Amino acid sequence: MQPIIEFKDVSFSYPNAEQPALKNLSLQIQKGDWVAVIGHNGSGKSTFAKLINYLLIPTSGSITVDGIPVDQEHVYDIRDLVGMVFQNPDNQFVGATVADDVAFGLENRQVPREKMLEIVPDALERVQMNAYAAREPARLSGGQKQRVAIASVLAVEPKVLILDEATSMLDPKGRREMIALVHELKQELGAELTVLSITHDIDEAASADEVVILNDGELMGVDKPEVIFSDAERLRRLGLAVPFAEQLKAKLKARGIKVPETYQTTEGMAEWIWQLHSKM
Amino acid sequence: MSNMILGRYLPGVSWVHRLDARTKFILSMLFIFVIFMANNIYGYLFATAFVALSIIMTGLGFKVFFNGLKPLAMLMLITTFLQLFFMNTGTVLVHWWIFTITTDGVINSVIVFVRFMLIIMFTTILTLTTPPLEVADAMESLMSPLRKIGVPVSELALMVSIALRFVPTLMDEAQSIMNAQRARGVAFNEGGLIQRAKSYVPLLIPLFVNAIKRAIELGDAMEARGYRDGEHRTKFRVLKYTKIDGVAFAAFFIFAIGLFATRFI
Incomplete structure (x- = not known):
C-alpha cells in the first residue's frame, strides 16, 4: 500500500543556524494510522510537521503526501490534504467569530456561500461547538478555541490531521476532552483520516498506533508504543518522560515483584494489580 | 478589558441596529454635507429634531450620545471660541486688548457649535449601533470600486x-x-x-x-489553511440591503428636501 506521507532523505536547516534542524530523515507513515511524534524541546518535531504542508521547504530530499510531491507547484493541493492545528489557541483564530473562523479555510478554497452555510454548522456540530457559532474568540476558553480549530480543519476534509502540540497550552481537562474528541473523529472517519500528533504528553503518545522518536533532528526509532515505552532506560537517555505505568513497573520490580514484560497502559496496569491482589 | 476602545458598540434590536452598515455609513457621510444647507434658526431646529428622532429610534437614550461628545469637547470649544473672538463683522459688543466680540461672532460661534454637535451625534449612531466588524465590511463593500485602480x-x-x-x-x-x-x-x-x-x-x-x-x-x-491572496476567495459574511434600508434612505431624502425648504422661510 502506498504510504500517506513519505520522507526520503530529508534535511532542513533554518537560516543562520549552525546545526540542521533535521538530518537525513527517511520515514513512511501509513494511511489511517494514528502516529505520535515525540522528542524533547528542539528535537525537530515542529520542523517535521511544518515540512509536510510546505510551511517550510526542505534543504534537501523529497516529501510526498498521498503520492503528490510537496513542492511549489502542488502547494495548494497539499494544503487541501493536510490540515494543521497549532499550539497556541489564540494565534490560529483568524475569524472574528467562531463561524467566520471555520469559514476561513472554505473562503480560501472559493467554496460558494450556499455550500459554506451547510458545511460550517456541520463542522461545528462535530466538535459540539454549534451553540457558540456567533461567539467572538475573546469569550471562549482555550479548549473551545482548539475545538474550533479542529472544526476549521475538518470543514475542508483533509486526509491528514496534524496536531502540532495542540493540547500543550490547555489545562488537563481541556487536554483530555480534546484527545477524546480526536479519537472520536478518528473512529468515525476510520482509515480516511491519518492523525499525526506532535506531543509532549506521553500518555497521549502511548495510545497511538505508532510512535516516532526524534532527537536533535535525527530519527531515533519508529515502533509500536508498547515497544518504545517499555524501554525506560532509552526514554530517559533521550530526555523524555517515562509513562506512569512504566515507572510503577520499575519500582515494583525493584521490590522483587514479577511484573509483565510488555508495555501496559495505566488502566492495564491497574487491571494487572487487581488480578495480582486477588491471587495473593 | 475588552470593552475599552471598541466597546462603543451597544447591542440592541432597534430598526437602526438592523439597518445595513453601508446605509448608516453613507447617510452619516451625507449628513455632514447636508447640514450645511441650513442657514437660519428654522433649519437648525429642523435638523436638531431629525437627529433627536434618529437617536430616539436607536432606543439607547440620549446619555450615551452626550458621552460620545466628551472626547471631542476640546476641539468643539476651541473652534467655537475662535469664531467668537476673531469674527470682526457686525456690531461690537465687547472690546478688550486684541479680542473683539461682535454680534456676528456670537451667532457664528453658536452655529458652529450646534453644527459640530449634530454631526458628531449623528455619526455616533453608526458606531453605537453597528459592530466594528460590520463597519469594516461596509467600508470594504463601499471601497470595492477602488480595486480597479489597484487598491488591495x-x-x-x-x-x-x-x-x-x-x-x-x-x-x-x-x-x-x-x-x-x-x-x-x-x-x-x-x-x-x-x-x-x-x-x-x-x-x-x-x-x-x-x-x-x-x-x-x-x-x-x-x-x-490555504490562504493565497485576497482576491481568490469567496465571502462567508455578506451585507444585505433590506426594506428598512430603503425606508431610511427615503426618510433621509425627505429630511434633506425639508432642510433645503427652510432656507426660504
Whole structure:
C-alpha cells in the first residue's frame, strides 16, 4: 500500500543556524494510522510537521503526501490534504467569530456561500461547538478555541490531521476532552483520516498506533508504543518522560515483584494489580 | 478589558441596529454635507429634531450620545471660541486688548457649535449601533470600486478584521504583562510625566515582541489553511440591503428636501 506521507532523505536547516534542524530523515507513515511524534524541546518535531504542508521547504530530499510531491507547484493541493492545528489557541483564530473562523479555510478554497452555510454548522456540530457559532474568540476558553480549530480543519476534509502540540497550552481537562474528541473523529472517519500528533504528553503518545522518536533532528526509532515505552532506560537517555505505568513497573520490580514484560497502559496496569491482589 | 476602545458598540434590536452598515455609513457621510444647507434658526431646529428622532429610534437614550461628545469637547470649544473672538463683522459688543466680540461672532460661534454637535451625534449612531466588524465590511463593500485602480481592498479589509479580532487578546496580554512587571517592582502611573512614560517601556517591549510572534504564527496558520491572496476567495459574511434600508434612505431624502425648504422661510 502506498504510504500517506513519505520522507526520503530529508534535511532542513533554518537560516543562520549552525546545526540542521533535521538530518537525513527517511520515514513512511501509513494511511489511517494514528502516529505520535515525540522528542524533547528542539528535537525537530515542529520542523517535521511544518515540512509536510510546505510551511517550510526542505534543504534537501523529497516529501510526498498521498503520492503528490510537496513542492511549489502542488502547494495548494497539499494544503487541501493536510490540515494543521497549532499550539497556541489564540494565534490560529483568524475569524472574528467562531463561524467566520471555520469559514476561513472554505473562503480560501472559493467554496460558494450556499455550500459554506451547510458545511460550517456541520463542522461545528462535530466538535459540539454549534451553540457558540456567533461567539467572538475573546469569550471562549482555550479548549473551545482548539475545538474550533479542529472544526476549521475538518470543514475542508483533509486526509491528514496534524496536531502540532495542540493540547500543550490547555489545562488537563481541556487536554483530555480534546484527545477524546480526536479519537472520536478518528473512529468515525476510520482509515480516511491519518492523525499525526506532535506531543509532549506521553500518555497521549502511548495510545497511538505508532510512535516516532526524534532527537536533535535525527530519527531515533519508529515502533509500536508498547515497544518504545517499555524501554525506560532509552526514554530517559533521550530526555523524555517515562509513562506512569512504566515507572510503577520499575519500582515494583525493584521490590522483587514479577511484573509483565510488555508495555501496559495505566488502566492495564491497574487491571494487572487487581488480578495480582486477588491471587495473593 | 475588552470593552475599552471598541466597546462603543451597544447591542440592541432597534430598526437602526438592523439597518445595513453601508446605509448608516453613507447617510452619516451625507449628513455632514447636508447640514450645511441650513442657514437660519428654522433649519437648525429642523435638523436638531431629525437627529433627536434618529437617536430616539436607536432606543439607547440620549446619555450615551452626550458621552460620545466628551472626547471631542476640546476641539468643539476651541473652534467655537475662535469664531467668537476673531469674527470682526457686525456690531461690537465687547472690546478688550486684541479680542473683539461682535454680534456676528456670537451667532457664528453658536452655529458652529450646534453644527459640530449634530454631526458628531449623528455619526455616533453608526458606531453605537453597528459592530466594528460590520463597519469594516461596509467600508470594504463601499471601497470595492477602488480595486480597479489597484487598491488591495480585500487585503485591507482582512487586516482590519484581524486587527479588531486581536484587540481584546492584546489588551489581556498587556494586563498580564503589567501585573508581571508590577510584581517585579515597576510602578505605573507614578511620578512626573517623563517618569511615567519611562515606566511604560517594560510594558511595551514585551507586548511588541509578543505581537510580532503572534503575527508570525498567525501567518503560518493562515497559510496552512490555504490562504493565497485576497482576491481568490469567496465571502462567508455578506451585507444585505433590506426594506428598512430603503425606508431610511427615503426618510433621509425627505429630511434633506425639508432642510433645503427652510432656507426660504
